[in-house]
Amino acid sequence: MNKELLDSMNKQMSPSPEARAALTEKLTQPVKKRPVPWIKYGAIAACAALVIGVFPFYQAMKGLDNINGQEILWTHRAGMPLHSYVTVEGLTGYATEDAAVSDKGGGGRENYSTSVIDRDTYAGDILDRPQAPNTGGLPGGAYVGDVPVQEGAEDYQKLLDHFNGALPDWYGGAYLNDAGWLVVQLVESEDPGDKSLELQVLDWTDGGHVTFSSCKYSLAQLKELMDRLNALPDSDPVCRDVMAGWGVDEEANRIELTLTDVNDHILSVLAELDPDDDAIYVQVGQRAVADVGSREPAVIGEDPAVHHVMPGGVTVPEDGDLIAEEPVYDGAHYDLEDLPEKLPEEMRPAATVDSVSERDVSTSSYNPDAK
Amino acid sequence: MEALPLRAGGGMEEIIDRYQNTVYGLALARTGSRADADDVFQEVFLAYYQSGKSFRDEEHRKAWLLRTTINQARRVTSSSWRQRTVPLLEREDALVQFREPEENRVWEALQDLTEDYRLPIYLFYFQELSTQEIAKALAIRPGAVRMRLTRGREQLREKLKGAYFDE
Numbered sequence: 127m128n129k130e131l132l133d134s135m136n137k138q139m140s141p142s143p144e145a146r147a148a149l150t151e152k153l154t155q156p157v158k159k160r161p162v163p164w165i166k167y168g169a170i171a172a173c174a175a176l177v178i179g180v181f182p183f184y185q186a187m188k189g190l191d192n193i194n195g196q197e198i199l200w201t202h203r204a205g206m207p208l209h210s211y212v213t214v215e216g217l218t219g220y221a222t223e224d225a226a227v228s229d230k231g232g233g234g235r236e237n238y239s240t241s242v243i244d245r246d247t248y249a250g251d252i253l254d255r256p257q258a259p260n261t262g263g264l265p266g267g268a269y270v271g272d273v274p275v276q277e278g279a280e281d282y283q284k285l286l287d288h289f290n291g292a293l294p295d296w297y298g299g300a301y302l303n304d305a306g307w308l309v310v311q312l313v314e315s316e317d318p319g320d321k322s323l324e325l326q327v328l329d330w331t332d333g334g335h336v337t338f339s340s341c342k343y344s345l346a347q348l349k350e351l352m353d354r355l356n357a358l359p360d361s362d363p364v365c366r367d368v369m370a371g372w373g374v375d376e377e378a379n380r381i382e383l384t385l386t387d388v389n390d391h392i393l394s395v396l397a398e399l400d401p402d403d404d405a406i407y408v409q410v411g412q413r414a415v416a417d418v419g420s421r422e423p424a425v426i427g428e429d430p431a432v433h434h435v436m437p438g439g440v441t442v443p444e445d446g447d448l449i450a451e452e453p454v455y456d457g458a459h460y461d462l463e464d465l466p467e468k469l470p471e472e473m474r475p476a477a478t479v480d481s482v483s484e485r486d487v488s489t490s491s492y493n494p495d496a497k
Numbered sequence: 498m499e500a501l502p503l504r505a506g507g508g509m510e511e512i513i514d515r516y517q518n519t520v521y522g523l524a525l526a527r528t529g530s531r532a533d534a535d536d537v538f539q540e541v542f543l544a545y546y547q548s549g550k551s552f553r554d555e556e557h558r559k560a561w562l563l564r565t566t567i568n569q570a571r572r573v574t575s576s577s578w579r580q581r582t583v584p585l586l587e588r589e590d591a592l593v594q595f596r597e598p599e600e601n602r603v604w605e606a607l608q609d610l611t612e613d614y615r616l617p618i619y620l621f622y623f624q625e626l627s628t629q630e631i632a633k634a635l636a637i638r639p640g641a642v643r644m645r646l647t648r649g650r651e652q653l654r655e656k657l658k659g660a661y662f663d664e
Contacts, residue, residue, distance in 0.1 A: 132623055135600050139522040139623075145535035146517070152539065153509055153546055 209396035210403055211388055214411030278308040281334040285310065288330045293349070296323055298341035299376025308334070311341040311379055341379035343405055348374050351381055351406070354399055364391045378407070385410045503552045505545050513542055516559065519624055520566045526619040527570035529608055531593060537569045544569070556630075563634040567616070606656040614649030617642050 298311030324338050359366035372383040388410045400406040502508045524537035552558040595601050620626045632639040
């Protein structure tokens with residue numbers, strides 16, 4: 127290219143004197159610090175806050191489970207304690223297994239036979255009285271209609287009459303022991319030496335066959351817990367799908383709950399209901415409905431199925447259909463005098479409706495043309 | 498050539514005197530506007546003054562100034578404020594005027610080239626940089642520089658009918 131021409135052009139390509147003067151003036155001024163990019167920092171902080179805020183939600187989303195073909199969003203929050211449970215393998219025996227143990231309570235493997243609250247039975251001079259012989263063959267050691275059972279039941283009825291429908295805070299329930307004596311559960315008090323309650327109960331029952339035992343929870347507390355459990359299936363579909371049966375065991379001073387399956391969600395809900403992990407005894411397993419007569423319990427003295435325990439340990443005579451029914455049962459409301467003569471299945475209304483008789487001409491055989 | 502301090506901030510007047518045409522010319526070739534080129538010229542030397550950089554040698558300093566000029570020119574021409582307010586062709590100072598008509602013809606032909614060809618041609622013929630230096634300033638490979646020079650030269654020859662080429 128023509129060099130002279132380009133040199134001439136180059137000489138003309140110089141900044142204007144104004145620009146040069148402005149630059150010189152700017153250079154004489156002190157160097158300004160770069161403005162702090164607050165917008166940039168703000169955006170970074172917002173992103174960080176978003177990530178931190180989203181993380182717990184992501185943790186909760188990880189709890190997605192597939193129940194009955196539908197994905198359910200668990201409300202279980204990471205870090206929440208879980209309720210303990212035992213796994214029941216059918217009716218012929220069960221292995222204790224505590225896969226999920228809450229932070230407090232539970233505490234590792236729990237054996238059904240040892241998990242029952244220490245009864246710490248005391249009755250003062252009453253203990254010295256002769257015990258009635260065990261004449262029964264049913265769980266609880268008594269037949270319905272046995273004399274010892276009847277005596278204890280009468281005492282129980284007297285006791286309830288004095289309560290007049292309002293359960294006192296000190297009353298933890300009652301049951302008949304193997305000897306047919308009424309064992310009244312008293313909530314542990316601060317003063318174990320205070321026997322005024324025992325004397326009061328003995329007075330109410332006319333000094334009948336009554337002994338006493340200490341317990342942790344009052345029956346009113348357990349019934350309140352039962353109400354909350356009863357409401358759970360309606361409010362929580364995840365719990366509803368796995369809750370098979372539950373009821374108060376006054377002898378063990380706890381609620382026994384059977385689950386068909388276990389998940390962290392219901393365990394966290396139960397842990398919230400039962401922070402001490404001892405008011406609700408959770409069993410997980412499918413309820414067996416057949417071949418009841420041939421079963422041989424692997425753990426002697428205990429039945430893996432949920433007991434519908436009545437005062438005195440008297441259960442409704444075993445029946446496969448009854449077990450299959452899984453009634454929501456509150457044992458405290460059973461009354462020996464009101465025992466059903468028929469099993470619940472038999473008392474149910476007929477599931478089918480008789481078809482209309484062929485001779486019934488009121489509707490089906492109506493012919494508009496026939497006049 | 499007088500040795501200048503290699504640390505930015507010192508001897509600013511001498512450094513501006515030495516490189517102002519280089520910076521301004523490249524800015525003018527890139528922006529096509531004297532006003533924008535004036536802005537770029539100021540911004541480049543202010544950035545140099547405030548950078549506090551230490552350069553290895555004059556080549557290093559020159560390469561840094563060229564690279565910064567291209568970046569500042571791109572920032573000026575692509576700013577949304579500039580695009581929103583005054584279209585380039587409507588500006589009074591849009592046309593760069595030289596003294597001789599031939600010079601204006603060459604400049605117009607140069608401005609007609611796309612940027613990919615215009616800048617290598619300007620740096621090669623006006624600033625007399627080597628292909629290596631151009632490659633470093635434009636952040637492309639030397640082979641690409643040579644290819645663009647060849648194609649840009651062909652386009653210029655076509656536009657100028659070979660009148661000003663004495664290769």
